[in-house]
Amino acid sequence: MDQSQAFQDGYFVGRMIGAILLVLLVGGGGVFFVVALVKSFTRKTTGWIVTASILGFLGLALLGTMLLGFAVGITKAIKQSDLDQVLTSKDGRYSISVPGAWNGNTAPDGVTCLEARSRFPARHVMVIALGKDLVQRPLADYAAISTERITSGTKNGVRSDPESLALGSYPAIRYRVSGNLEDSEVVYHLTFVETPGALCQISCWSLQSDEGIAKPIFEKVAASFVENPK
Numbered sequence: 001m002d003q004s005q006a007f008q009d010g011y012f013v014g015r016m017i018g019a020i021l022l023v024l025l026v027g028g029g030g031v032f033f034v035v036a037l038v039k040s041f042t043r044k045t046t047g048w049i050v051t052a053s054i055l056g057f058l059g060l061a062l063l064g065t066m067l068l069g070f071a072v073g074i075t076k077a078i079k080q081s082d083l084d085q086v087l088t089s090k091d092g093r094y095s096i097s098v099p100g101a102w103n104g105n106t107a108p109d110g111v112t113c114l115e116a117r118s119r120f121p122a123r124h125v126m127v128i129a130l131g132k133d134l135v136q137r138p139l140a141d142y143a144a145i146s147t148e149r150i151t152s153g154t155k156n157g158v159r160s161d162p163e164s165l166a167l168g169s170y171p172a173i174r175y176r177v178s179g180n181l182e183d184s185e186v187v188y189h190l191t192f193v194e195t196p197g198a199l200c201q202i203s204c205w206s207l208q209s210d211e212g213i214a215k216p217i218f219e220k221v222a223a224s225f226v227e228n229p230k
Contacts, residue, residue: 083220088228089113094129094200097224099217116221121210125221128201135199142199143173143192150188150203154179167193167223174222178208187211189218195227 083097090107098104098116102123105115114127135142143162151157157179165172170193177188184207191202202225204218 083224085116087114087116089127089129093228093230094127095224095226095228096125096127096202096221098125098221121206121214123206123210123214123217124204125218126203127225128203129198130200131198137199139171139173139192139194139199143175143190143201146192146201147175147177147190150190151177151179154181154186156180167191167225170195170225170227172222185209189215189222191222191225193225197227200225200227 082099084100085102085104086095086097087104087106088095090113094113096114096116099118102116102118102125106113108115108126111128111130112126113129115125117124137145140162147159151159154177157177160176163174165174172191172193174192175188175190177190179186186205187208189204191204193200193202202222204214204221206214206218
């Protein structure tokens with residue numbers, strides 16, 4: 001995990017302070033613009049006319065910048081939920097689809113074959129694939145042991161009951177784990193899938209405060225998982 005709750009709280013507070021300062025600046029500038037506009041009509045002096053014109057131009061520029069920022073924010077929000085980026089493992093065996101705004105890694109270290117993450121808000125997806133000859137356990141046992149390992153690795157970890165489902169033609173089991181990790185309240189959505197050649201784990205996590213939005217995205221990402229033909 002690369003972000004703590006304190007880091008995110010600090011980022012949020014910084015944005016709030018910036019927003020307050022912007023409101024004060026816009027409010028003060030607006031008042032001064034009205035004063036300058038009134039003075040330009042009543043006194044009709046060059047100084048007040050020029051001042052009103054400059055403030056009016058700056059106000060329009062600021063409004064345009066704010067509208068542009070709003071449009072960019074909306075676009076990013078949409079990109080956070082559209083699964084328009086397909087990631088395929090280095091060996092070409094496995095693929096998942098993730099939001100286009102996420103950073104993907106198709107050649108992570110160790111047993112992880114696929115990885116993708118979003119920094120703001122913090123969301124992370126990781127795919128692990130192990131050959132059945134290596135695991136030598138049924139899917140239910142592998143899922144329970146792996147989930148217990150993650151639960152015990154979090155402070156005050158709580159594990160849900162297993163949920164059986166199917167991802168396409170693959171049998172799967174899903175768990176939810178919540179707890180504290182590195183001063184953050186996190187939640188894991190773990191999906192374990194049995195393919196013809198492997199047992200795969202799709203691990204998704206986010207902050208608990210983001211779960212309501214992140215969970216549907218995680219479910220769509222997990223549902224996109226496929227084992228490609230050799």
